Amino acid sequence: MKERKRFAIGKALIATVLMSTVLTACWDKVEINDLALVSMFGVDIDPETGIKTLYYQIINPLAVASAKSTSGGEQAPVYTYKLTGKSFGEIRSLAYKVLPRKLFVAHYKAVVVSERTAQHGLREIINYIEVQSTARSSIPMLVADGSIDKIMKIFLPFDRLPSDSVASRLRLLTQESLLMSKHIRVKDFSEQLYDSKFIVMPMIRGKSGSAKQRSSEIASNIDAEENNLFISGAALFHGDRMIERLNDTDLIWYHLLTGVKGKQTLKFQLDGKKITLQIKQVNYNKTVKLNKNKPVLTINMDLQLSTGLATEPIPQNWEEVKDLERKMKQYLTSELNQFFEKTSKKGWDLLDIRGEVKRTFPHKAKMVLNNSQYLKEADVVINVGVKFLNIGSIIKPF
Amino acid sequence: MYVKISRWQFFLLTVNYILGTSYFVIFQGLIKQGKQDAWLIPWWAGAFGIAVAFLWILLQRLYPGKSMAQIPISVLGRPLGIVISILYFLFFCILAGWVLRNLSDFLNATIMPESPMSVFHVMFLIVAVYTVLQGVETIARLNQFVTPFLFFPFWLVLLVAVSDWQWYRFQPAFQTDILSTVINTNSFLGFPYMESLALMMFFPYVKDGVKKTFFGGIVAASLSMSLTLFMTIGILGVERASRLTYPIYSLVQEVSIGEELVHIHSIISVVLLILIFIKVLVLVFCAHESLDQLFRPKTKWPVILALLVFLSALGSSIYENPIQNKEWDAKYTFLYDFFFAVFLPGLLLVTTWIKKTFKKRDGVSAG
Numbered sequence: 001m002k003e004r005k006r007f008a009i010g011k012a013l014i015a016t017v018l019m020s021t022v023l024t025a026c027w028d029k030v031e032i033n034d035l036a037l038v039s040m041f042g043v044d045i046d047p048e049t050g051i052k053t054l055y056y057q058i059i060n061p062l063a064v065a066s067a068k069s070t071s072g073g074e075q076a077p078v079y080t081y082k083l084t085g086k087s088f089g090e091i092r093s094l095a096y097k098v099l100p101r102k103l104f105v106a107h108y109k110a111v112v113v114s115e116r117t118a119q120h121g122l123r124e125i126i127n128y129i130e131v132q133s134t135a136r137s138s139i140p141m142l143v144a145d146g147s148i149d150k151i152m153k154i155f156l157p158f159d160r161l162p163s164d165s166v167a168s169r170l171r172l173l174t175q176e177s178l179l180m181s182k183h184i185r186v187k188d189f190s191e192q193l194y195d196s197k198f199i200v201m202p203m204i205r206g207k208s209g210s211a212k213q214r215s216s217e218i219a220s221n222i223d224a225e226e227n228n229l230f231i232s233g234a235a236l237f238h239g240d241r242m243i244e245r246l247n248d249t250d251l252i253w254y255h256l257l258t259g260v261k262g263k264q265t266l267k268f269q270l271d272g273k274k275i276t277l278q279i280k281q282v283n284y285n286k287t288v289k290l291n292k293n294k295p296v297l298t299i300n301m302d303l304q305l306s307t308g309l310a311t312e313p314i315p316q317n318w319e320e321v322k323d324l325e326r327k328m329k330q331y332l333t334s335e336l337n338q339f340f341e342k343t344s345k346k347g348w349d350l351l352d353i354r355g356e357v358k359r360t361f362p363h364k365a366k367m368v369l370n371n372s373q374y375l376k377e378a379d380v381v382i383n384v385g386v387k388f389l390n391i392g393s394i395i396k397p398f
Numbered sequence: 399m400y401v402k403i404s405r406w407q408f409f410l411l412t413v414n415y416i417l418g419t420s421y422f423v424i425f426q427g428l429i430k431q432g433k434q435d436a437w438l439i440p441w442w443a444g445a446f447g448i449a450v451a452f453l454w455i456l457l458q459r460l461y462p463g464k465s466m467a468q469i470p471i472s473v474l475g476r477p478l479g480i481v482i483s484i485l486y487f488l489f490f491c492i493l494a495g496w497v498l499r500n501l502s503d504f505l506n507a508t509i510m511p512e513s514p515m516s517v518f519h520v521m522f523l524i525v526a527v528y529t530v531l532q533g534v535e536t537i538a539r540l541n542q543f544v545t546p547f548l549f550f551p552f553w554l555v556l557l558v559a560v561s562d563w564q565w566y567r568f569q570p571a572f573q574t575d576i577l578s579t580v581i582n583t584n585s586f587l588g589f590p591y592m593e594s595l596a597l598m599m600f601f602p603y604v605k606d607g608v609k610k611t612f613f614g615g616i617v618a619a620s621l622s623m624s625l626t627l628f629m630t631i632g633i634l635g636v637e638r639a640s641r642l643t644y645p646i647y648s649l650v651q652e653v654s655i656g657e658e659l660v661h662i663h664s665i666i667s668v669v670l671l672i673l674i675f676i677k678v679l680v681l682v683f684c685a686h687e688s689l690d691q692l693f694r695p696k697t698k699w700p701v702i703l704a705l706l707v708f709l710s711a712l713g714s715s716i717y718e719n720p721i722q723n724k725e726w727d728a729k730y731t732f733l734y735d736f737f738f739a740v741f742l743p744g745l746l747l748v749t750t751w752i753k754k755t756f757k758k759r760d761g762v763s764a765g
Binding site: 027028106107130133136137138187190191193194195355358359360362 | 507508509510511512513514517566569570573634635637638641642648651652654660661
C-alpha cells in the first residue's frame with residue numbers, strides 16, 4: 001500500500017517536472033524593461049542607391065510618467081534611432097549595434113515616409129509593415145513635407161510622445177473637418193494598391209526652434225509655433241506613387257465628393273455677402289450607369305448647414321433661409337463640378353469611376369475602360385441637397 | 399458499447415472538428431480563388447461533405463455499433479481487414495501530425511516565435527492523451543464545456559471589427575465561375591470535409607440519430623465558415639485577405655475599441671488554439687481507439703506513450719515549410735482524402751453488397 005502511494009507520488013512528481021521543462025513561456029518570455037517600444041517610425045529610401053533609412057522613435061518609459069526622473073535629471077520622452085541598410089529586414093537585424101533593447105513594433109501609432117520615397121513608390125514599405133506579425137496596419141501613414149529627419153527628432157508641446165500628438169490631431173481633424181478622412185491607414189493604402197485607385201494621405205511638416213532642444217524647455221515655451229509638427233495638406237497617390245499635393249480647399253471638395261461624413265466651417269461669399277457656415281455631409285450615394293458605353297456617374301449628397309460660428313448676419317426669416325440654401329446649393333454644385341473637371345483633365349480618376357464601372361458592369365468594364373478617354377468622356381452629375389439646421393448662441397449679431 | 403454521448407455533444411464535436419484548423423489554414427486560399435464570392439464556397443463544399451457522409455452512414459447502418467477500425471475486418475476478414483484498419487490508423491495519425499504542425503506554424507508566426515515547435519506538439523499531446531484516456535464521454539463533455547467560450551468571444555470580436563465594413567468589397571457579386579472555382583478549391587472538399595471521416599470512430603458511441611446530428615454538424619460548420627468568410631471579405635477586402643497568411647488573425651489584430659482597447663488578438667488566438675486542440679483530441683482518440691480495437695492491449699499506457707512520441711515526431715516532420723504544405727494541399731489533398739473517405743468506404747460497401755448477394759443466392763440454392 002505504502003509502495004503504491006510512493007509510486008503515485010513519484011509519477012506525479014515526474015509529470016510536474018516534465019511539464020515544467022516544456023513551459024512555452026520560457027522561450028518567449030519578455031520583460032517589459034527589455035523592450036524598445038516603438039511609438040512612431042519614419043522611412044526614407046534613397047531612390048538612386050536604394051539605401052533605406054529607418055527612424056525608430058522609441059519610448060523612454062522613465063520619462064513618460066513624469067517630466068523629471070528620480071535619478072539622472074531630465075530625460076527625453078522618446079529617443080530617435082536612425083538606422084540605415086540595404087533592406088528593411090537587414091536594418092532590423094543590425095539595429096542592435098546601437099539599440100540596447102529588443103525592438104517591439106506592436107504599439108506604434110504612426111508611420112512617416114519621406115516625400116521622395118512617396119514619389120518613388122511605397123510598395124516595399126507597405127510589404128514590410130504587413131509582413132511583420134506583430135505590426136498593425138491600422139495606423140495612419142503620413143508623408144513628410146520637408147525634412148523627415150527634423151520631423152522624427154522634434155519634441156512637441158502638450159503630448160510627451162510625438163506619436164500621441166500626431167494620432168490625436170489626425171483623429172480630431174477627421175472628426176472636426178473635411179481635411180481628413182479615416183482612410184489614411186496603412187491597410188487602406190495596401191488594399192487599393194492592386195486596383196490602382198487614387199488615395200490621399202496627409203502630409204506633415206516640422207518646425208523646430210533652437211538646434212538642441214530639451215523637452216522641458218518646449219513644455220515651458222509659450223510659443224507653440226516654435227517647436228511643433230504641422231499637418232499640412234495631403235499627398236495624392238496613384239497606385240503606390242505620390243503624384244501631386246492637394247491643398248486644403250481641394251481636400252474639402254475631394255472628401256465631399258467621396259462621401260466622407262465630416263464637417264467643415266468655411267467662409268463663403270454668396271452674391272457679394274460673406275458668411276461663415278459649417279457644412280456637414282449627412283447622406284451620400286454614388287451610382288454609375290452607361291450611356292452608349294460612356295460612364296454616367298451620379299452623386300447625391302445631403303448637406304446640413306449651421307451658422308454656429310458665424311459672426312456675420314445670418315438669415316432672419318424663412319425666405320432668407322431658403323435663399324441661403326439655394327445659393328449654397330448653386331455654389332457647392334459649381335465648385336464640386338469645377339473640382340471634378342480640373343482633376344479629370346489631369347487624368348485623375350478621384351471619384352473612382354473606373355472602380356464603379358468594374359463593380360457595376362463587370363462584363364462591359366473592359367470595353368468601356370479600354371477607351372483611354374473614358375474619364376474625360378464620363379458625365380458626372382452632382383446633386384447637392386442643402387438644409388439649414390442650426391444657429392449659434394446669437395440669433396442676430398451685435 | 400455502454401458509454402454513450404448525446405446527440406448535442408456529437409453535434410458540437412462535429413462542428414468544432416470541421417472548423418478546427420480550417421479558420422486559419424485555408425481562408426486565405428479560398429478568398430484568393432473565390433474572390434468576393436468566396437463565402438459561397440462552403441455551401442457547395444458542405445453539400446459535397448453531406449453527400450460523402452451519406453456513404454459513411456450507409457456503411458455504418460450495415461455494421462451498427464462498429465467503428466471504422468472494425469468494419470474492414472467484418473467485411474474483408476482479419477488479414478486483409480486489418481491492413482485497411484491500420485491504413486486508417488495511419489490516416490488519423492497523419493492528420494493529427496498535420497494539425498499539430500499547423501498549430502506550431504501559427505504560434506511561431508504570430509505570438510511565440512522563439513519556442514521550438516516540438517514544445518507545442520508535446521504540450522498539446524500531453525493534455526489530449528490524458529483526456530483520451532479518460533474516455534469518449536470526457537472528450538464530449540470537455541468540448542461541450544469549451545464551446546460557449548469559443549462561440550461568443552469569436553463572434554463578438556468579429557462584430558466589433560465591422561466598423562471597417564464596406565459593401566462595395568462584394569461587387570461585382572455572383573460572378574464566380576463555379577466550375578473553375580470548384581476545381582481550384584478541390585482541396586477544400588478534402589480538408590476539412592472528407593477528413594471528418596474521423597468522426598465515424600464516434601458513431602458507435604452516439605445515442606440514436608447519428609445521421610441527422612452529423613449532417614446538422616456539417617451544415618452548421620459550413621454556415622459558420624461561410625459567414626466568417628463573408629465578414630472577412632467585408633472587413634478586409636479581397637486583396638488584403640488573399641495576401642495575408644492568417645486573415646482572421648490580422649483582422650482581429652487591427653480591431654480597436656476606442657483609443658485604448660487595442661491588441662485584442664489574443665482572444666482570437668486562444669479561440670483558435672482551443673479549436674485546434676479539439677481537432678487534435680478527436681484525432682488522437684481515433685488513433686488510440688483504432689489501435690485499441692484492433693489489438694486490445696491489456697496495458698494502455700505504453701501504447702498511448704508511443705502514440706504521443708510518434709505524433710509529436712510526425713508533427714515536426716510532416717512537411718518542411720508552409721510552402722510545401724500549400725503545394726501538397728493544392729495538388730494532392732483531394733486525391734489523398736478521396737482514397738480514404740470515398741474509395742475505401744465505397745470498396746467496403748460494394749464488397750458487403752456482393753457478399754450479401756452471394757449469400758442470398760447461396761441461401762436460395764441451398765434452400
